[in-house]
Amino acid sequence: MHMEKQSSIEKEWIRSLESPDPGIALQAIYEIRNSGSVKMLPVLIGLIHKQTPAAIRAEILNLIAEIKSQDAVPLIASSLEKMDFGGDLPALVAACWQSGLDFSNHMPVFAKLFITGDYVTSLEAFTVLEEAFANAGDQARHECLKYLHQSEDLVSDDKLALFRELRKVIEERD
Numbered sequence: 001m002h003m004e005k006q007s008s009i010e011k012e013w014i015r016s017l018e019s020p021d022p023g024i025a026l027q028a029i030y031e032i033r034n035s036g037s038v039k040m041l042p043v044l045i046g047l048i049h050k051q052t053p054a055a056i057r058a059e060i061l062n063l064i065a066e067i068k069s070q071d072a073v074p075l076i077a078s079s080l081e082k083m084d085f086g087g088d089l090p091a092l093v094a095a096c097w098q099s100g101l102d103f104s105n106h107m108p109v110f111a112k113l114f115i116t117g118d119y120v121t122s123l124e125a126f127t128v129l130e131e132a133f134a135n136a137g138d139q140a141r142h143e144c145l146k147y148l149h150q151s152e153d154l155v156s157d158d159k160l161a162l163f164r165e166l167r168k169v170i171e172e173r174d
Helices: 008-017 022-035 041-046 054-066 072-082 086-098 104-116 119-135 138-150 157-173
Strands: none
Touching: 008 022, 008 041, 022 054, 041 054, 041 072, 054 086, 072 086, 072 104, 086 104, 086 119, 104 119, 104 138, 119 138, 119 157, 138 157
16 A cells, blocks of 8 residues: 655644644644544554653544544554554553454454453453454454464463453354
8 A cells, every 4th residue: 555645734743743742742633533534543553652641642542442444444453463552552452442443354463462462451352353253254263263272372371261251252153
């Protein structure tokens, strides 16, 4: 996918998001949210790290949770694969199911987060997977189940009950 040329308003938003004044950045997030454009999503997701003030990170997560455009899904899924969100990871995964978007084409991303994440991340990934499964094709379901079976030994003790529950939910749907 080629990156479209940024409009002057998008350039303005990027400048505002990079501002040392959180108020200016928050205003930009508010405007982006109201514009309904997903083109700014990679920039916003890139701001979810410890150096960004908590209030700004929270607003970005709120925005993601409210996105209604299916175009956002591949952007969010690929960033979850590539980037480290530290303590914000559970909230970002939660934003995925809160958005109500269909992540059924990206179930492996959430299966991996379920296996490798901490308990809270796993809980949020569980919800995404449960919803994605309802929309997924047979092959995607089968691959996801296979991955979960193969990864069982990697599940920490505190997540075993959750893991069994996830498998049950998925196998009942299969």
